[in-house]
Amino acid sequence: MNESTKYHALDASKCIGCTHCMKSCPTEAIRVVNGLAVIDHERCVYCGQCHRACPTHAFYVEQDDLDLIRSFKYRVILFPAIMIGQFPERYTEDQIYNGLKKVGFTHVYEVEQPQQVLIDSINEVINDQETPKPAISIYCPAIVRLIQGRYPSLTENMILRKAPHNLAAHFAIERLMKEGAQREEIGLFYATPCIAKIAAVKSPVGESESVVDGIVNMNQLYNEVMKVISDVEVEDNSEQRKNLSSEGIVWSLTRGESCHFGSRSIAIDGIHNAVRFLERLENDQVHGIDFIEMRACDQSCAGGILLTGNRFMTVERLERRAKRYPAAKDISQETIRANRIELKEKLILEPIQPKPHFIFGKDRMKAVEKIDRAQRIVCFLPGIDCGACGSPNCHALAEDMVNNKAKMSDCIFLQQMWVDEGKIKAKKAFLNVQKKWGTDRFKADCNKRGRRNEGF
Amino acid sequence: MKLTFTIQGGDFTHAGHPSSEVKKILKQLAIDGKTIKNIVIALYEAEVNVVAHAWKGTVNVEIDENKITIWVIDEGPGIPDVELAMQPGFSTASSKVREMGFGAGMGLPNIKKNTDKLQIETEVGKGTKVKMVNYFS
Ligand SMILES: Nc1ncnc2c1ncn2[C@@H]1O[C@H](COP(=O)(O)OP(=O)(O)OP(=O)(O)O)[C@@H](O)[C@H]1O
Numbered sequence: 001m002n003e004s005t006k007y008h009a010l011d012a013s014k015c016i017g018c019t020h021c022m023k024s025c026p027t028e029a030i031r032v033v034n035g036l037a038v039i040d041h042e043r044c045v046y047c048g049q050c051h052r053a054c055p056t057h058a059f060y061v062e063q064d065d066l067d068l069i070r071s072f073k074y075r076v077i078l079f080p081a082i083m084i085g086q087f088p089e090r091y092t093e094d095q096i097y098n099g100l101k102k103v104g105f106t107h108v109y110e111v112e113q114p115q116q117v118l119i120d121s122i123n124e125v126i127n128d129q130e131t132p133k134p135a136i137s138i139y140c141p142a143i144v145r146l147i148q149g150r151y152p153s154l155t156e157n158m159i160l161r162k163a164p165h166n167l168a169a170h171f172a173i174e175r176l177m178k179e180g181a182q183r184e185e186i187g188l189f190y191a192t193p194c195i196a197k198i199a200a201v202k203s204p205v206g207e208s209e210s211v212v213d214g215i216v217n218m219n220q221l222y223n224e225v226m227k228v229i230s231d232v233e234v235e236d237n238s239e240q241r242k243n244l245s246s247e248g249i250v251w252s253l254t255r256g257e258s259c260h261f262g263s264r265s266i267a268i269d270g271i272h273n274a275v276r277f278l279e280r281l282e283n284d285q286v287h288g289i290d291f292i293e294m295r296a297c298d299q300s301c302a303g304g305i306l307l308t309g310n311r312f313m314t315v316e317r318l319e320r321r322a323k324r325y326p327a328a329k330d331i332s333q334e335t336i337r338a339n340r341i342e343l344k345e346k347l348i349l350e351p352i353q354p355k356p357h358f359i360f361g362k363d364r365m366k367a368v369e370k371i372d373r374a375q376r377i378v379c380f381l382p383g384i385d386c387g388a389c390g391s392p393n394c395h396a397l398a399e400d401m402v403n404n405k406a407k408m409s410d411c412i413f414l415q416q417m418w419v420d421e422g423k424i425k426a427k428k429a430f431l432n433v434q435k436k437w438g439t440d441r442f443k444a445d446c447n448k449r450g451r452r453n454e455g456f
Numbered sequence: 457m458k459l460t461f462t463i464q465g466g467d468f469t470h471a472g473h474p475s476s477e478v479k480k481i482l483k484q485l486a487i488d489g490k491t492i493k494n495i496v497i498a499l500y501e502a503e504v505n506v507v508a509h510a511w512k513g514t515v516n517v518e519i520d521e522n523k524i525t526i527w528v529i530d531e532g533p534g535i536p537d538v539e540l541a542m543q544p545g546f547s548t549a550s551s552k553v554r555e556m557g558f559g560a561g562m563g564l565p566n567i568k569k570n571t572d573k574l575q576i577e578t579e580v581g582k583g584t585k586v587k588m589v590n591y592f593s
């Protein structure tokens with residue numbers, strides 16, 4: 001995998017090799033090597049759990065320079081409605097819009113505007129007898145990657161319809177070109193709530209190329225807007241959200257999608273909940289459900305890692321905001337109707353390919369042997385999943401060993417036993433641990449930061 | 457490669473652990489999704505039968521290059537008439553089991569449908585031994 005497809009990385013000067021990220025990762029994609037966390041980008045699904053777990057904020061998100069926008073004549077910021085939800089109540093919607101313009105954008109669009117078109121299109125897929133049930137939403141890109149990698153057989157259940165931001169990008173271009181802009185004069189920027197969306201926008205799955213010219217970290221954008229936002233109250237009358245509906249505003253919240261589809265639907269938020277449910281689904285233990293909405297973050301996008309506001313308050317503000325807006329079906333969408341056929345095609349995604357990431361080599365005979373060996377190694381490990389070996393649990397260590405990524409002596413329990421049995425010297429055992437965790441780990445330091453007291 | 461699991465009769469909450477573990481290994485072996493699904497469905501049904509109808513049991517799994525063989529062995533009441541039990545819709549499940557969404561009488565027919573070889577040995581009052589074989593394509 002090349003450099004440009006890593007959408008998040010680790011600041012080695014901040015990482016203290018504490019194992020929190022490693023233990024929170026739903027795909028066991030992190031190991032601690034020489035006292036630092038290392039991400040396996042093939043396995044990573046960009047759910048952001050490691051960012052949340054990190055006590056030193058050592059993970060950072062790759063992002064485009066905001067100055068990039070200056071090179072375009074028309075500078076469009078596309079953002080999910082969730083963006084508005086995180087601002088303090090005292091700012092009206094147009095105050096926030098004006099703030100975005102002061103930051104340098106010429107056009108401001110919330111992406112969930114042509115929502116009825118999307119609802120109709122998704123319903124078409126669900127009502128099709130051929131669609132495997134339950135049909136699974138592709139809205140959250142972290143879930144898409146999780147399914148591709150860990151539940152490859154479920155890729156065929158995914159609904160091949162684009163997410164709102166793609167649709168909004170097409171609309172924005174269309175509108176500006178109607179106003180006389182040339183395509184190359186338009187710069188489209190998407191403000192993302194998470195790394196998963198950055199990855200989805202920059203290297204989309206099921207699409208040939210990205211529709212936007214750059215991404216903006218929502219966290220950074222929030223801070224930029226807060227620097228310039230005016231305290232003078234203005235009335236909410238911007239033309240730029242005339243197609244925004246109440247359904248669109250809550251689309252990215254939990255049950256925002258599932259309430260529209262199928263006679264029986266389920267909504268799941270939180271990546272670990274999703275893992276447990278997908279496990280059941282794959283075992284064919286879920287019956288009679290038509291549609292599943294699944295989001296990696298708790299409280300869905302309100303809990304995105306690049307959001308500033310408290311997720312519960314963001315949900316509350318958006319739910320209240322939604323009440324002030326018309327229903328999607330009541331919004332006159334002549335322009336949308338006129339372009340219906342063309343639009344229909346634009347909405348369709350290419351089939352999503354499975355990308356299983358846990359295969360033990362191509363030779364099945366050898367793979368059977370390896371797994372067998374890993375099973376036997378597990379018998380000798382203590383089974384407390386302490387992580388002191390640098391792998392997330394005893395089982396993962398055993399698998400790392402048979403894949404030549406770890407040694408028996410990485411387990412501090414086995415080592416201790418061998419010292420006791422006189423098989424290795426105490427000094428050698430100490431050096432092994434020091435090598436794994438670095439010399440600093442053994443120095444007295446009252447500022448050492450574990451996760452003590454967090455959450456109290 | 458061999459694996460062993462135990463099953464506790466009456467414990468519906470934890471049914472499904474052996475099938476999940478087996479599934480994980482089959483995925484690591486890059487077995488195709490369709491075959492994995494067949495195996496997992498058959499094993500899960502056999503597990504649930506022990507939970508629903510017997511007292512306790514063990515699952516023994518053997519995986520080699522070309523096939524998987526699974527024995528689900530229980531101590532339980534046994535099946536008096538296997539042919540009858542194999543009929544779709546036949547069930548002696550208690551009302552309690554039915555309330556939990558089981559007892560449609562589809563388990564054994566489903567196992568039959570999803571395995572390449574199925575063999576049932578049973579003794580009334582003692583227990584049942586279900587042997588299932590699936591070949592990898
Ligand atoms: N391991 C077993 N021990 C004793 N009886 C069994 C066992 N497995 C199946 N049976 C008998 O065979 C019948 C049919 O089994 P089958 O699995 O087809 O249906 P079920 O378990 O009743 O319902 P379902 O599997 O659809 O939830 C059961 O009702 C039970 O009487």
Ligand code: SF4
Pocket residue numbers: 046047139140141142143193194195196197295296297300301302303304305
């Ligand atoms: S739930 Fe929303 S914010 Fe979280 S990863 Fe998915 S798309 Fe991103």
Ligand SMILES: [Mg+2]
Pocket residue numbers: 501504505508559562563564
């Ligand atoms: Mg049964």
